[in-house]
Amino acid sequence: MNRYLARLAILALGAVGLSACSSLGAGEYGYSSYALVRVHRVNVGDQSLSVVPPRPWNRHRSFLWSDVRDVEDWTLNGPYLDGISFVSGLKSGAYLIRQSKRADQQVPKFRSDMTPPEIVAMLETLYRVKGGAVDFRTRSLQPRPFLGTNGFQLDYEHLDSDELWRRGRAVGAVINGQLYLILYDAARSHYYAAALPDFESIVGSAQLRR
Amino acid sequence: MRTWGLALALSACLPTSACVQTRQFADVQFTPPQGDYRLLVLRPDVSVGSLTTGGMVEPRADWTDQARANIIAALQAQQGQRGGKLQILERRNQLTGASEQEVADFERLFYAVGNSIVIHKYSGDYLPTKRGKGLEYTLGEDAVRLGQKTGYDYALFLHAEDSVASGGRIALGVLGLAGCIVGFCAPNIGGASQLDYAGLVDLKTGEVVWFNVVQAGSQVPGIAFGDLRTPAGATQMVDRLLNRMKPGLAVRRAAEKS
Amino acid sequence: MCGRCAALSRRSLLVGGGVAAASFGTGLAQARILPQEMVPLVGAGFKPTDKDEQGIWQLMDRAEEEISGSNLLIQDPQLTGYLRDLIGHVGGPAAKDFRIYLAHIPDFNAMMFPTGFAVVFSGLLLRMRNEAQLAGVIAHESGHFLRRHMIRSWRDQRRKTDIFSIAAMAAGVGGAAGGVYLGDYVQLAQLGTILSLFQYSRTMEAEADAMGAKLIAQAGYAPIEMANIWQQLIGEEDASARYRRKRRRRGSLFDTHPSSQSRMIDLRADAADVTEPGRAYETGRERYLSKIAGIRPTLLDDQVKLNDPGATQYLIETLAQDGWNGLLRFYEGEVWRLRNRNGDDVRAGQSYAAAVAYPDAPADAWRWHGITLMKAGRTAEAKTALTRYLTMKPDASDAAWVRQTIG
Numbered sequence: 001m002n003r004y005l006a007r008l009a010i011l012a013l014g015a016v017g018l019s020a021c022s023s024l025g026a027g028e029y030g031y032s033s034y035a036l037v038r039v040h041r042v043n044v045g046d047q048s049l050s051v052v053p054p055r056p057w058n059r060h061r062s063f064l065w066s067d068v069r070d071v072e073d074w075t076l077n078g079p080y081l082d083g084i085s086f087v088s089g090l091k092s093g094a095y096l097i098r099q100s101k102r103a104d105q106q107v108p109k110f111r112s113d114m115t116p117p118e119i120v121a122m123l124e125t126l127y128r129v130k131g132g133a134v135d136f137r138t139r140s141l142q143p144r145p146f147l148g149t150n151g152f153q154l155d156y157e158h159l160d161s162d163e164l165w166r167r168g169r170a171v172g173a174v175i176n177g178q179l180y181l182i183l184y185d186a187a188r189s190h191y192y193a194a195a196l197p198d199f200e201s202i203v204g205s206a207q208l209r210r
Numbered sequence: 211m212r213t214w215g216l217a218l219a220l221s222a223c224l225p226t227s228a229c230v231q232t233r234q235f236a237d238v239q240f241t242p243p244q245g246d247y248r249l250l251v252l253r254p255d256v257s258v259g260s261l262t263t264g265g266m267v268e269p270r271a272d273w274t275d276q277a278r279a280n281i282i283a284a285l286q287a288q289q290g291q292r293g294g295k296l297q298i299l300e301r302r303n304q305l306t307g308a309s310e311q312e313v314a315d316f317e318r319l320f321y322a323v324g325n326s327i328v329i330h331k332y333s334g335d336y337l338p339t340k341r342g343k344g345l346e347y348t349l350g351e352d353a354v355r356l357g358q359k360t361g362y363d364y365a366l367f368l369h370a371e372d373s374v375a376s377g378g379r380i381a382l383g384v385l386g387l388a389g390c391i392v393g394f395c396a397p398n399i400g401g402a403s404q405l406d407y408a409g410l411v412d413l414k415t416g417e418v419v420w421f422n423v424v425q426a427g428s429q430v431p432g433i434a435f436g437d438l439r440t441p442a443g444a445t446q447m448v449d450r451l452l453n454r455m456k457p458g459l460a461v462r463r464a465a466e467k468s
Numbered sequence: 469m470c471g472r473c474a475a476l477s478r479r480s481l482l483v484g485g486g487v488a489a490a491s492f493g494t495g496l497a498q499a500r501i502l503p504q505e506m507v508p509l510v511g512a513g514f515k516p517t518d519k520d521e522q523g524i525w526q527l528m529d530r531a532e533e534e535i536s537g538s539n540l541l542i543q544d545p546q547l548t549g550y551l552r553d554l555i556g557h558v559g560g561p562a563a564k565d566f567r568i569y570l571a572h573i574p575d576f577n578a579m580m581f582p583t584g585f586a587v588v589f590s591g592l593l594l595r596m597r598n599e600a601q602l603a604g605v606i607a608h609e610s611g612h613f614l615r616r617h618m619i620r621s622w623r624d625q626r627r628k629t630d631i632f633s634i635a636a637m638a639a640g641v642g643g644a645a646g647g648v649y650l651g652d653y654v655q656l657a658q659l660g661t662i663l664s665l666f667q668y669s670r671t672m673e674a675e676a677d678a679m680g681a682k683l684i685a686q687a688g689y690a691p692i693e694m695a696n697i698w699q700q701l702i703g704e705e706d707a708s709a710r711y712r713r714k715r716r717r718r719g720s721l722f723d724t725h726p727s728s729q730s731r732m733i734d735l736r737a738d739a740a741d742v743t744e745p746g747r748a749y750e751t752g753r754e755r756y757l758s759k760i761a762g763i764r765p766t767l768l769d770d771q772v773k774l775n776d777p778g779a780t781q782y783l784i785e786t787l788a789q790d791g792w793n794g795l796l797r798f799y800e801g802e803v804w805r806l807r808n809r810n811g812d813d814v815r816a817g818q819s820y821a822a823a824v825a826y827p828d829a830p831a832d833a834w835r836w837h838g839i840t841l842m843k844a845g846r847t848a849e850a851k852t853a854l855t856r857y858l859t860m861k862p863d864a865s866d867a868a869w870v871r872q873t874i875g
Contacts, residue, residue, distance in 0.1 A: 036338035058337045077347065078326035078337065102712050105774040108808045115839055116869055118805070125775050125806060134540055134572055136773075141866035152869060163318045163539045189319050190350020190416070271526040272519065302537060314537045 034058040037074060043209065045088030046070045049147075049180060052205040054198055057084070068097060080162075082186035082195055084202065087172070090179040096126055105129045112177035116141060116152035119172065119179070123154070132161040146173040147180055147208050157188065167192040171203050182206060241461050249289060250305070250362040250413075251298040252317060254281060280444030281368075288449070297362075307360035316349070316356055320367055323347050324409050327421050348417040357413025365411040500734045501671070503742050506679040508614035512562045521582070521619045528583040535569055535587060542570045542590060542763070550759050551606075554599070555586060558607040558687045560614045560679075568606075574770035576701070580609035582618045593760050594767040594783060595704070599752025600689035601697050604680055607687075608694070611679030617672045677731065678738050685742040690749035695735035702728055704782045711778030757790075765830065768799045777807040794826030798833040805836065816840065824853070831860035835870070842873070851875075 037057045043050045046069050053074075060073040070090045075083045087096065092112035099106055107126045114122070120141060127133040136158045144153040151173030159165050165188040172181035184199040186192040282298055289296045299305055302313040327347055330337050340346050357363065410420040516522050535541075542548075551568045559566050567585040575591040586609055596602040612618065677694070685691040743749070760767075771780050780803050788796050801819030804812040817840035823833040838853030851874050858870055 030334055032334065032336045032338070034335070034337050056339045058339050075337070076339065078330050080322045080326050080329075102714050104708055104712065104779070105776045108775060108806050111808065113843065115843070117835070117839060117866060120866075121773075121806065125773050128770075128773050129775060134574075138865040140868065142868035143872045159539055161540075162322060163314075164322050165539070187319065187322060189315065189352050190348065194350070271522040274523070274526060301533065310537060314539075 033061050034075070035061055041205075044086040045072045047088070048209050049086060049088035050207050050209055051086070051182075051202045054201040057198075068095065070094070071096060076195055076198070077191065080187075082191045083184070084195075084199060085181075085183045085185070087179055087181035087183070090181075092177055096122070097130060099130075110179050112174060114174065114179075116154070116172075119152075119174075119181075120154050120156075123170065123183070124156075127158050131158070133158040134161060135159040144171055146171050146203070147175060147206060149173050149175055165189075169196070169199065175208070180208075246295075247363040248295045248361060249297070250360070250365045251285060251296065252313075252320075252365060252367050253299050253302070254278065254285075254368040277444065280441050283441065284445045284449075285368075287445070305360055308356055312352075312356060316353065316365075317367075319349055319352070320409065320411070323349060323418060324367065324421070327409070327418065331421070345418055345421055348415070349411055350416045353411055353413055353416035357416075362413055365413055367409045367411070500737060501674045501678045503678040503682040503738050506611070506615070506675060506682055508560050508562075508679075509616050510562060510614055512565060514562065516582075516619075518619075520623070524619065525583055528581045528585075532567070532581070532583060532585050535571075535585075536567075538571070540571050540573065542572050544570075544763065547759070547763060551588060554603055555606050555610070558603045558683045558689075559610040560607075560683055562614070563610070566610075572770075574767070574774060578605050578609050580613045582613065582616075584613065586610075590763070590767055590770065593763065594771055595700065596697070596756070597700070597753065597786070598693065599756040600684060600693035600750070602756065603684045603687065603689050603752075604691075604694035604697060607683040608676045608680035610683065611676035612672070614679060615672070615675050617676065621672060673731075674734065677735055681735060681738040682742050685739075685744075685749070688747075688749060690751050691739035691742050692736065693751060695732050695739060698728055698732040698735065700786065702732070703786075704779050707782035708776055708779035711776075711781075765795060768795070772799050772802045772806065775806045777803050792822075792826075794823045794829030794833060797823035797826065798830055798836075801833070801836060813840070813843070817844070831857055831864070834860065835864075835866075838870075 035058070037053055037059045039053060039056060041050050041052045057074045057076055060075065060079075068090075070088055072086045072088075073079070073083055074085075075081075090096070090110050093109055095107060095109050097107060107129055108122050110119075110122060120138060124136045124138070127136050137156060139155040139157060141152060141154050144151050146152075151171060154170045154172075155168070156170075157165060157167045166185055167188040168183060168185035170181055170183040172179065172183075174180075182199070182203050184192075184196070186195060285298065286296055299313070302310040302317075305313055308316075327345070329335050330340065331345070353365070357365070408420075408422050409418055411417070412419045516525055548568070548570055551570060555566050555568050556563050562584065565584050569585065569587045570593075571587055571589050573589040573591060574594075575589050576595050577589045578586065578592055580586040586606065588606075592602070592605060596605070681691045681694055684694070768784075771783060774780070781800070784796055784800050784803065797819050801816040801823060804816035804819060816836070820833055820837040820840055823829045824837050834853050834857035838850045838857060841847075841850035841853060854870050854874050858864065858867060858874075861867075864870070
């Protein structure tokens with residue numbers, strides 16, 4: 001027991017010592033804001049939607065006080081490079097992200113009578129106001145069946161303040177007045193094409209929980 | 211008792227002393243380049259400024275020029291030892307076979323990838339799918355194309371930042387931020403006064419095969435190390451960064467077995 | 469949603485962690501600086517000899533390299549040529565060596581760097597009503613250059629922080645963005661961080677105002693237009709704040725100060741000072757409108773999509789003082805549609821209906837008009853409108869969806 005405690009003490013001291021040096025010491029231990037998503041069916045967002053990833057992904061842990069419960073973010077290489085966002089059961093009158101009601105520029109709220117072009121406009125404003133996009137282009141908007149109903153597929157591109165072009169695809173539908181959306185966004189160079197098959201697989205696997 | 215000795219040794223890295231940390235991450239299959247390879251060094255970011263009493267870093271053109279010249283010389287000497295040809299790119303339009311825009315896009319993608327590496331590998335916000343797997347990051351097909359068009363095997367990104375405490379600061383002896391008060395220099399993690407990193411991209415595959423961050427922090431002004439304005443200091447920095455390239459995990463295990 | 473959002477928000481970049489932006493929009497003079505006292509302190513071919521100034525110039529050279537290669541620039545040769553001519557005209561003795569870049573950023577701002585290059589944001593072009601106003605902004609920025617404000621402000625700040633080092637440390641680093649920046653110059657290339665490099669004192673802003681008025685008057689522009697810029701800006705800020713039911717306060721992009729009123733008053737007096745009796749001054753309105761006509765739809769689009777209804781509505785109404793047209797009615801509709809409060813869909817619908825009555829209504833007006841009709845149950849009319857949309861834009865990005873909707 002003593003030896004075990006001593007070893008623990010050293011590790012603890014060591015951790016303190018190194019981190020007093022600099023914050024490089026943290027490495028890959030301790031608490032990360034990401035959790036592993038394994039290859040089996042998982043519930044996402046407000047838990048009313050479930051999907052199966054074709055390989056392990058990383059889920060961003062939400063913080064109750066800052067994230068919208070109906071939205072969940074995944075990534076493979078980190079949010080600067082790629083990500084899939086799930087919107088499940090977003091109700092009419094709700095926002096995709098938390099924002100101050102007093103902010104000059106705001107992301108519009110979702111309304112259940114929105115047509116796909118209006119949902120696209122909401123996403124575009126999200127990118128421009130919150131995402132630092134200085135240019136946003138809709139490449140195509142077409143009908144696509146999703147979750148057993150008539151949905152839509154949006155393909156888009158945007159230039160961000162870090163001078164990188166990113167590309168995205170979103171598949172969504174309004175069901176019982178609530179928005180369900182799976183959105184994939186990644187750096188246009190290499191990363192978008194690399195995980196697009198994952199996205200398509202995930203969309204194909206999506207089911208509403210009854 | 212040995213255990214306590216070890217603890218004491220570790221605790222030597224407490225704020226009242228100078229400590230140098232370097233963490234490397236390498237692709238598991240990485241073997242440091244040997245022999246006749248062609249290395250492109252992208253626009254090395256070098257800046258040396260004066261740390262004023264108040265904690266501002268005042269850029270000094272003459273020191274920066276000196277430091278840059280020293281680093282380039284040190285790079286050339288160091289790479290000369292290992293073998294291989296070296297080109298150091300000063301401006302984006304100096305690379306034959308590639309346009310300014312292509313170089314710019316390449317750099318910007320590297321910054322996004324490099325940022326991700328620092329956040330997810332060094333700063334503790336790790337990605338569970340990448341844990342313990344060395345460096346699994348790539349710049350993709352565009353990097354491979356760039357390598358083919360320009361004829362280079364590896365591309366090295368280099369950032370070196372140093373600030374020298376001015377007389378006033380030493381006299382004041384104040385602990386604290388190396389202060390980029392107005393935000394024009396890269397924020398220093400943990401108040402270090404020297405932040406250097408290097409990333410090596412294998413242009414045959416597009417992968418980032420090696421990444422290293424050197425952080426030399428001194429909380430007490432007056433402890434000098436690695437002054438980039440001197441040839442010795444620059445050599446030391448280049449040495450810390452590049453000479454200690456460790457082979458990747460798989461390569462090391464294979465070497466151990468044989 | 470949007471994992472990078474906190475890190476890469478453009479607004480956070482521009483405000484630079486709360487540090488007052490060194491831009492056209494800050495500062496105030498206590499006592500009015502007289503334009504006749506404003507003489508350039510630098511001439512053509514100036515190069516710094518002091519070590520600290522040389523250091524800053526070196527950074528600026530690198531910054532210019534980043535900016536000139538930036539993806540964020542608008543490269544339209546008509547527009548950039550126009551800006552170059554303007555700055556050559558009103559930039560003072562060193563103007564022939566100046567460079568000027570136009571950045572595709574929908575905020576109102578312009579800045580000039582000690583090495584003689586200026587950056588203008590596209591949001592500025594939306595807000596200027598004539599050439600004299602645009603020249604005024606450029607001349608104001610040149611004033612900062614000609615009076616060597618950058619190095620003076622840098623030295624002030626350095627001195628201040630030397631004295632108050634503890635306070636300076638407490639101020640900390642401007643958190644321009646979340647991630648770790650790997651290159652100084654990448655950060656510099658993010659224009660907002662450059663803005664936070666220099667804070668101009670109120671005196672300096674007054675000097676630049678006075679110098680600007682003098683320069684544009686010499687070039688033949690009506691100097692009162694500089695005061696008018698402020699009037700317009702105040703109006704816009706008020707409209708924006710009023711919509712959000714708050715006062716203009718710190719933290720907004722214009723980083724306001726109670727003194728914009730007096731700044732406007734001072735500029736009116738400056739204008740009187742520099743006006744030579746009997747000389748004809750112009751505003752260059754027609755020329756300006758024709759030069760930016762091509763880019764105006766883009767500028768409106770960028771602005772509307774920020775969803776700041778008070779400000780955008782104000783801007784559209786200001787532009788409409790020259791007369792309503794299809795483009796403006798369409799964007800008016802867009803403001804309501806994005807604002808999306810109760811009853812806004814009806815307001816938007818009315819604007820779209822008004823827009824399509826004009827010959828210059830953009831194709832998108834027909835699309836939104838059609839969608840509005842569809843939601844109101846007027847299916848036959850909706851189909852006509854949407855068909856018209858597809859005729860105008862057969863390869864529209866949402867053509868597939870529209871075709872399916874028409875049936």
